[in-house]
Amino acid sequence: MTTINAATYPIHFDEKAYNELTSLISKKNYSSIFILVDDNTLEHCYPRFMQLFATDKPIEVIQIDAGEIHKNIETCMGVWNVMTELGADRKSLLITLGGGVITDLGGFVASTFKRGIDFVNIPTTLLSMVDASVGGKTGVDLGVLKNQIGVFANPEMIVIDAEYLHTVSTREIRSGTAEIIKYGMTHDIRLFNEIKDNDQVNIVDLIHRSIEIKNEVVLEDPKEQDIRKVLNWGHTIGHGVESYFLENPKKEALTHGEAIAIGMVCEAYLSSEILGFPEEKVSEIKEAIIKIYGKIAIEKNDFKAILELMKHDKKNVAGEINFVLLKDYEDFKINCKASEELIKKSLAFYNA
Amino acid sequence: MTTINAATYPIHFDEKAYNELTSLISKKNYSSIFILVDDNTLEHCYPRFMQLFATDKPIEVIQIDAGEIHKNIETCMGVWNVMTELGADRKSLLITLGGGVITDLGGFVASTFKRGIDFVNIPTTLLSMVDASVGGKTGVDLGVLKNQIGVFANPEMIVIDAEYLHTVSTREIRSGTAEIIKYGMTHDIRLFNEIKDNDQVNIVDLIHRSIEIKNEVVLEDPKEQDIRKVLNWGHTIGHGVESYFLENPKKEALTHGEAIAIGMVCEAYLSSEILGFPEEKVSEIKEAIIKIYGKIAIEKNDFKAILELMKHDKKNVAGEINFVLLKDYEDFKINCKASEELIKKSLAFYNA
The missing domain is CATH 1.20.1090.10 (Dehydroquinate synthase-like - alpha domain)
Known part of the structure; x- marks a missing residue:
């Protein structure tokens, strides 16, 4: 799949994306790399990521509890404190590896840590691939109010690797499908029709087209x-x-x-x-x-x-x-x- | 004193600054106005502010406890929650009226509330006039680490009214003087010499020159x-x-x-x-x-x-x-x- 160029950063697809990530890290000469995961992505996605990703920089993994209920300021406090204890500085990079909670919260944590460090999003759920990780919105919930606290901040890169979808439930795939249907109804009815009329779809194609649409809207x-x-x-x-x-x-x-x-x-x-x-x-x-x-x-x-x-x-x-x-x-x-x-x-x- | 133009906003001086604030509010047509104060500035500065400030928009006052020890995420949570309960929206304006804790924390609260609403700084201490309120840095402490969490964000306007200095202690004036001495040593030794050699100084002149220096550095x-x-x-x-x-x-x-x-x-x-x-x-x-x-x-x-x-x-x-x-x-x-x-x-x- 071809790379999509967002405002200030590229969205790379498939395995070649990991080479791009490696290049970015040597070009920017980060002092250290932090990888934000939850219990699920640590077990199911992190092994694949580490197989495809190569760096000689120090790496630290930070794990938070999975679930929307943990997408709050208390969790941010925990991550900020761990990063501080592990010596993160302004030239550290945060890589988010997970669903929308991880990419939204991780982007907010990075954008506010020492007034902002770089981050890269690697969405692992369908929902975060087609929506949460793209478009520069970061944030956490305040009580029941979704994304009430956050900032607009762009990642340095997004890596879209559909292989991670094998690690999520069919209920999650259905959840992300709703956003694809959304883009269909407002911008390209083919997306809705393909989902409505078929039991099997080419998911990578639907993801790519969804991100294209979202990116065009966000650029404007x-x-x-x-x-x-x-x-x-x-x-x-x-x-x-x-x-x-x-x-x-x-x-x-x-x-x-x-x-x-x-x-x-x-x-x-x-x-x-x-x-x-x-x-x-x-x-x-x-x-x-x-x-x-x-x-x-x-x-x-x-x-x-x-x-x-x-x-x-x-x-x-x-x-x-x-x-x-x-x-x-x-x-x-x-x-x-x-x-x-x-x-x-x-x-x-x-x-x- | 002449207005100083910062990157995206003006710094107005003296009583005429309140007219500029009134103009800004009608031009931007804010839906509501929130004023962030602490116990000290509510008692000693808010009355003067309300005398000189005129608006027909709804106003709400939000008070936090005074002191650096309260410049933390817990206090932000309190302000975010109160703003939410009082119906603040993306077109609300937050005015910070206080020292560095109020302007730094208030700027951060505003910049992260619903991914950012407008704010205006009205520093009331010498330290916040010559340093904290100017230059686009917002933030709060994390444990003992100062300003560990924050963002770069510019206010819509800064109001510098030296009359508020009558409400602070001589210890606070001495504290702010250290920043003026700092600008003196690095950029204009006159500032250091005037403080060193005189018991009485023209404080408004020293403030104006300090802000000029800081602004030139920040613009660069x-x-x-x-x-x-x-x-x-x-x-x-x-x-x-x-x-x-x-x-x-x-x-x-x-x-x-x-x-x-x-x-x-x-x-x-x-x-x-x-x-x-x-x-x-x-x-x-x-x-x-x-x-x-x-x-x-x-x-x-x-x-x-x-x-x-x-x-x-x-x-x-x-x-x-x-x-x-x-x-x-x-x-x-x-x-x-x-x-x-x-x-x-x-x-x-x-x-x-």
Whole structure:
């Protein structure tokens, strides 16, 4: 797969990416290398990484607990302290090897350690390959609020090696697939159709095309002033649903993709009501999503709490909930508003 | 006093600065305004600020505990949570009203909240006027390590109103004076001479000239790759001494300026040994510093711990302690090394 050039850094694919990483490290002459992993990636990904990666610099591995619940400032404190104890300096490099928690948190830890050291992202889950590791967003959650604390900071390089996908569950693959479907609906319907119509897909091709789309959007609007908001398709309601299931002890937590998939169904409904998005496509989306993700029970008395959580979304200004909606496939409109009544109706539509 | 233009923002002086602040707020159309204060500045500075500042936007005051010991991530967590509860969004403005703890911590909190909101610094101590609030550095301490966690981020504006200096102690004024002396030795010896030779000085003039010097240095090298390191004159040993006195329960904590003043004496000694800085100027510095700051007891068995703390200084790479030293007044050299033996000798020189 061909290299994709992001704003200030390359995204390399396949095994040749490790040679590029080795070159970067000798060119930049880092003083030491830190590799951030969690218990899963230490066991399942780190061996492959060390087989393909060569350096004569000192290497230290820092392990954190796996899971979104650990994507917080307390975990950052732990990593900052370990890096300090191990003598990390301004010329150290942090390599993140893991899913979105590792790449988001690791990028934030690196960008704030001694006011910023270099980092390289090696996403190992589908979700982090097509979304979290690309685009310069780093951050951690504050309580139930996702990515409330963070900075915009670019890695020196991203390594995309689809072999790591053999180490993750099919549920994780389904989760990342939701982001690919998202890019399909807003920019290239082929992606949605291939997933919808086939049991077997060429995943490396879908990843490459997804990153291409995300990269084009981010290059145009890195700080999310404007057009980058399109990447939040399905996410306004999706994040509310995700936070609600995470904080509610009676609910089993959803994956990010499962929540975003629900969000896309609801926001397709809003698109139809507000922008005249064709009703048959709303049905097509609902049917495809439920076929892939199953039907999640969201009851009527969950709606109010989900709405409250949506109001804390970072995209909102002056308390107004902000949507990107579709006029048609590949034809979106940012900065749309919907009444609370209509948002509740959209949740009821998913639920029906 | 004339406005100083920093990289991306103006530094306004005196009462007219409040009009500029009012203009900024209406031009940027912020959704809400948060004012970060500590117990001292809430009581002594906030009333003056509210008298001179006019806005029709919603204002919320956030108070933290005063003191360097609270300049940490736990305090940031508190502020992030309060801002979240009060509905701060990406178009909110944070105004910091206080000393270096407030401006450094506030800048960091703002730069990382929802990946960055605007902030304005209003320093109320001499130290923060001439140093902390200018130059784009934000951050908090990690344990005893000063500013270990932070980012480079510029405010939208700085307001310098020397009237606030009536609210601080003479010990604080002496602390800030050390930074003015620093600019004097490295860039404009007039500043050092005026302080050394006079009991009464025109403080507003000294502040304005100090900021001018710092701003020129920062414009040339914003990220401290190179020439900006000159601002660490006296700080390599000074930070070690400051951390040591802070963490040692048997010692009374020093102000930043008191520690930096000791650092300048020690580093003048190193300058003489390593770069041939004239010995009579070393004596002149030691005499002037002890006259202003008194003699602090640093015993021989403190030296090792101070050296250990110096090794964690952010400026170090690969474990080597990095100094800026003087060949003469207004003639410095960055990236100098000194043996541990010589560093201990320089502490003994101060102590003699």
